Amino acid sequence: MALGIILGRGLALVRQAPQAxxxxxxxxxxxxxxxxxxxxxxxxxIVIEQVGTWRRRRSGRD
Amino acid sequence: xTERRNxxxxxxxxxxxxxLAQHWVLLITLVVLTLTxxxxxxxxxxxxxxxxxxxxxxxxxxxxHRVSAVGLMLxxxxxxxxxxxxxxxxxxxxxxxxxxxDFRDTGxxxxxxxxxxxxxxxxxxxxxxxxxxxxxxxxxxxxxxATGLVLWLHTAAMMVMPKWVxxxxxxxxxxxxxxxxxxxxxxxxxxxxLSPGNFPLQSTFLTGRISTSRMRRExxxxxxxxxxxxxxxxxPRAGKGEAR
Numbered sequence: 344m345a346l347g348i349i350l351g352r353g354l355a356l357v358r359q360a361p362q363a364x365x366x367x368x369x370x371x372x373x374x375x376x377x378x379x380x381x382x383x384x385x386x387x388x389i390v391i392e393q394v395g396t397w398r399r400r401r402s403g404r405d
Numbered sequence: 406x407t408e409r410r411n412x413x414x415x416x417x418x419x420x421x422x423x424x425l426a427q428h429w430v431l432l433i434t435l436v437v438l439t440l441t442x443x444x445x446x447x448x449x450x451x452x453x454x455x456x457x458x459x460x461x462x463x464x465x466x467x468x469x470h471r472v473s474a475v476g477l478m479l480x481x482x483x484x485x486x487x488x489x490x491x492x493x494x495x496x497x498x499x500x501x502x503x504x505x506x507d508f509r510d511t512g513x514x515x516x517x518x519x520x521x522x523x524x525x526x527x528x529x530x531x532x533x534x535x536x537x538x539x540x541x542x543x544x545x546x547x548x549x550x551a552t553g554l555v556l557w558l559h560t561a562a563m564m565v566m567p568k569w570v571x572x573x574x575x576x577x578x579x580x581x582x583x584x585x586x587x588x589x590x591x592x593x594x595x596x597x598x599l600s601p602g603n604f605p606l607q608s609t610f611l612t613g614r615i616s617t618s619r620m621r622r623e624x625x626x627x628x629x630x631x632x633x634x635x636x637x638x639x640x641p642r643a644g645k646g647e648a649r
Contacts, residue, residue: 370573374580381584385592389600395518396601 411635413617420613421493427484428610431542434476435589438549441470442582474553481550500530503540507533527625538593545585552578 420428444456444466460466487494511533513526531539555562555574563571598606609615617637621628628637 370576371580374576378580378584378587382587382591385587388592389595391515391518392600395520398520 413632413635413637415638416614416616417620417631418613419609419615419620422613423487424497425610425613427480427487430476430480430483431546434473434480435546435585437473438470438477439582439586439590441466441473442579443586445470446579446582471557474550474557477546478550481546497530501536501539503533503536507536528623529626530624532623534596538588538596541588542585542593545581545588548581549578549585552581 440456441460444453444460445463447453448457457463457466460469488498489495510526510528513522514533516522517525552574555566555571556578559571562574597603597610617628617632618639621637
């Protein structure tokens with residue numbers, strides 16, 4: 344019961360969090376774009392490496 | 406380091422016990438901080454609710470998160486003392502300094518991976534991507550500690566800073582955590598253990614050792630500085646790892 348109340352209050356606080364930071368919504372959007380760009384760069388590197396290694400092994404240069 | 410060929414051992418100790426211990430503390434604290442932080446960050450999703458439940462509820466989650474945060478703060482202090490006051494640590498830090506050559510080498514590495522260049526660039530003690538991971542994790546950890554302290558001591562912080570700074574700190578702490586997660590548990594894990602030549606596991610983080618043939622392949626400049634033009638003994642199971 345007590346745990347349920349604590350959990351319930353905690354989750355209620357969590358749900359309030361976006362409203363509490365609504366004064367800087369542009370920052371939230373900017374950071375999300377930054378993270379998306381970073382993940383895209385990291386994924387691009389992985390793809391380039393995998394494809395490059397596969398191509399070199401295929402052509403027998405590795 | 407017993408088996409040698411022309412004075413070159415089969416393996417060398419690349420990292421000391423102190424450095425491996427720092428890596429373990431960072432690994433454990435960041436895993437715990439990520440899991441407990443993600444519970445709150447995604448609290449209104451099934452993932453967040455599951456994590457909070459597994460962590461013993463919202464209060465226990467907070468306690469675990471703060472204990473791990475203290476661990477990370479102690480590690481930051483330990484690492485600072487190590488790189489500033491110990492000779493080896495300071496030398497390592499100097500090797501980690503970004504140089505103009507690193508940008509050129511990264512371009513050459515990408516050209517090599519794209520098949521536009523026949524040979525890989527030669528690297529020193531640390532490759533440009535290793536430097537990027539070190540500084541990314543370092544600056545990220547410092548940011549997390551600073552913003553985390555503001556959130557932890559929020560009553561005192563709100564007395565000396567405007568509300569918008571607190572709002573920005575909340576956002577930075579949450580999303581910087583996500584960036585660190587992507588950098589360390591996504592990219593770092595891929596580069597060290599899952600990339601071609603390293604899969605399924607590179608054991609340097611366990612033993613601190615690296616084979617000299619791998620060192621010659623991945624850290625050619627450092628190898629020549631240590632052993633000149635001597636060839637290393639062959640690896641028992643020759644991998645084809647590449648410097649990253």
